[in-house]
Amino acid sequence: MTLTRDEVRHVAMLARLGLEPGEEDFYAEQLSAILAHIDRLREVDTDAIEPTAQVVQVGSRLREDLPEPSLPQERALTNAPETKDGFFVVKAIQESEP
Template sequence: MLARLALEPGDEEFYAEQLSGILVHIDRLQQLDIDAIPPTAQVVEVANTLREDVPRPGLDQADALANAPAAVDGFFRVPSIQEET
C-alpha cells in the first residue's frame, strides 16, 4: 500500500534518508543474539478472547461503498486482476 503513495518533487532526498535509516536499524537488530529467546507473537498475556455467535447490523450498502474509488450496481469496481495466460 505504501508503494502507492506518490512523493512530492523535492522530497525524494528527505525520504531516501529516512528509509535508509530504517534499513540500518533493521541491520542492527539482526546482529542481536536471540538464540535463547523464544519466538514471541504476543506481548499481552491474554488468551481466548471470544465472541458469542450473535449477528449484529453492519454497514448498509451505500456506506460500505462510500470510500470506494469506483462502484457500480452495489459492487466495488476494480481494474481487472486476471492475468493474460
C-alpha cells in the same frame, strides 16, 4: 546488508508501490543505510529466546456467534471511488501479474 536495485524493484512490486524513474537508486541507498543500523541485531544472541508477537497476555478472547446488523448497502459503498449496481468497480485484472 545492502539492497540492490532489483531487490528494491521486487519489494516495491510485492507492496504494489509504483516507483518513479530513478527511485530505485534512492530507495536502495536509504533502505541500505537503515538496514546497516538494523544489522546490529545480529550481535544479540537469541538462540534460546522465544519471539514475542504480543507482549501483553490476554488469553483466548473469542466472540459469541451472534449475528449483528450489517451496514446498509449505501453506507458500505459511500466512500468508494466507483460503484455500479451495488458493486465496487475495479479495472481489468490481468493474470500475468507477478
